Amino acid sequence: MPLLEVEELVKYFPIKYGLFGKTIGYVRAVDGVSFSIKENSVFSLVGESGSGKSTIAKCVLKLLEPTSGRIVFEGKDITSLRGKSLKWYRRSVQAVFQNPFLSLNPRMKVESIVAEPLKIHLGMKSDEAKEEVYKLLELVGLSREIGSKYPHELSGGQAQRVAIARAIASKPRLLVLDEPTSALDASVQAQILNLLMDLKKELRLSYLLISHDLSVVRYMSDYVAVIYLGKIIEYGSVEELFNYPAHPYTKALLSSVPEPDPATRKLKNRIVLPGEPPSPVDPPKGCRLSPRCPYVQEKCKSSEPELISIGKDHLVRCWLFQ
């Protein structure tokens, strides 16, 4: 049984206008997304800004209520659960956000920040919690003294480690990582990514990784889904997707990433995707990539393809493959 199952998730944001807040349209941020995450595995959602990947993460974290669709965790449907009935879910599903200086309360000391989940979910009292906090800090590579500091006194890497310590404190099973290293320097990013992989092994965690950085996704993931304008347009194991990308958008993404190594850089042929992603308010008819796709055909402009399987662990949503 998979740990997390998301079925046909839809999230529309109403656009209100005028004095009385009349709804004049919707931002179709997520338009029917399904995926599942197994135990002790890393599943990544790749997309650019406006793709809907962050919205999906927020729905999984129950920070937003889906417009429709189901979210099932450990076999239990949590879609309509709220408030107190969600407490067990919150213990098992935690998050690490992009900017640690914004995701840690600037007025709280590190030890209080990390102790919060211990008190709520493990029912620890202050002294017990303090000991456990030190153990957690050590686990993420920080010394005890960090406990008495405030977030702004830490470096980016240290602050993100604190955020990770907080996230694993309640002994969760799934962590949602929303661009966990985008705000960090390259050398620090490597340390944090290594830490996350180590923790995954030691604590048998699963990760839902949201990222626009394909090299991070490559390093960490077992399975990847590429999202464009609220729909998954390609899904596969990390080997399949990176070695045999099928969808033109995936190919364009992979070819656009600049490589430091001159040898590889020269080999790369960039697939040009002209223009800008259209607005999720009024997605194009037919295939969402059709206005920009270099391989576009008539069919693409009028009807939207389904996700079909093109190999073991490989799905793609494109008329080129049907």
Add this chain to the structure above:
Amino acid sequence: MMSEVKALFTLMRKNIVAMVGFILVVAFFVIGIISPYILTRPEDAWGSTFNVSARYLPPSWEHPFGTDEFGRDMFNRVILGARFSLIIAVGVVGLALVLGVPIGLIAGYSGGRLGTILMRLTDMFLAFPPLLLAIALAATLGRGLANAIIALALSWWPWYARLVYVQVNTVKNMPYVDAARVLGLDSFTIMFRHVLPNALTPVVIQASLDMGSAVLEAAGLSFLGIGVQPPTPEWGLLVSEGWQSINVAWWISFFPGLAIVTTVLGFNLLAEFAREFMDPRLRITMMAKRWFK
């Protein structure tokens, strides 16, 4: 926190205007607190004496601020007046915070209909010119120090409610509030542990600086005859008491008036500095620190 306070003082040291303001405000607080204990003529200060031979004496060594129509030493009265002004300043601002902050917090955090209703209510109060509202309330409530404080606080809380509301609206969208929700905290805890402490800073700063205005407004009320009553040596009242004899005994109104002016000036100078500190400079310097860490 400490590093921010240290930074504040470093900047202040370089700024004469801020230093002067700071000294004046500190002087106000210190004198206000210790005044009952440093009076040379307490009976005069509290107003219970009537010394015929010492009436209307101009400033001299013995009476640095002269005496009033009852022969009371003005210096002592003004010094004790500081205590009352301090009580008023802290009382008005404190009460206004107690009323305004929870309203702003709940309105901001809940949003939706409750938030709109609360803020419309606040807006109604804000529509009145504050001093007029205070006068009307004071007149209704009756005279006396306590009623003056209540009247002023009732005319002031909407400003703090609005300030808190705006801050809370920003803070509640911060990732650390999301993180708190993801942790499973209940709304109450989130409001008081995560949102309020981060929304309060500008409010607290504003409130501290508003104390000068509180002193001024209270003086205004007393001058008009509402609010504090004789023989309380509140500065506004002292100015009013000396008003009729202003041509022959200018010092009776002058020194209390001077006290009001310097106190309010001190607060205003600090306010100017605080505004500069809060805005772009702080942003630049804090960014520089983060950038180059």
Add this chain to the structure above:
Amino acid sequence: MKNTILQVRDLSIVYDTPFGMTHATAGVTFDVKRGESISLVGESGSGKSTVGLAIAMALPPNARIVNGSILYGDVDLLRLEEDERRRYSGREISAVFQDPLATLNPLFTIGEQMTDVLMSNLGLSKEEAFKRAKEFLKKVGLTDPERILRSFPHELSGGMLQRVNIAIATSTKPKILVADEPTTMLDVISQAQILELFEELKRDLDLALLFITHNLGVASKIADRIIVMYAGTIVEDGPVDDVLSKPLHPYTVGLLDCVPRIHVKEKRLKSIPGFPPDLSRPINGCPFADRCNEASDVCRKTKPELIEVVPGRRVACFKYKR
């Protein structure tokens, strides 16, 4: 050398903050040739942005020039008076910054802002300025320049805004363009488009480009020469392909190693141990010494000089001799 248009000599800048003084750069020295594209690479705290800001004459008010000069011809850009500065800034020396919205006023249309710049910096009439603005908007790949000129900044996407900024910066036909992380806030695909745009402009306008980035892949793509900075000093520089395929300085080696690759799934990322140094204190010896696994006593005591080990390549490391 007639070919050299900019000479940065011994540039040492500190920032005056209420938290203390930050030594942003120390003794930075390099040349820029006509039409050359140089990438200044480093992590946060490296001083790369400070160098760029100094050349663009856009340093914040709390920056103090402790030492050094920036010679443009025989003019020292650092020692110009306010009015003299305007002769060069925005005309012969232009800049594009990281946040596309930062330099644009949300209250005015793009057209108003572009024509303003052209009228004041080049003394053009309104019609001439309008014509030039349209010309350069087309040059940067915006297909409907009239619509863009009528739009307000918030109506355009990040990629389009950056193109507008580049159009504004190049419309005065500068000799030097400083670009400070111009693609960091953009999506991978927009980034690739903007990088290609820079390459085109470089060729068309014979522009010297000073491209500041923390991304080695971007540097590899856009630059002829790369300058690697750490803790305010240059640690290595040379032709980009040489430096990135055979890095000399241990920091450059470490930096290249710790970037995850797309085309291969790595087992574990190499990372540089430790943290960047505290810039509020002057540094004794080599700034990288405490993180370098090849450091020796001399490294900790004396600062290595930047020496030319091979014609065109310099390194500041005791491992190498002239």
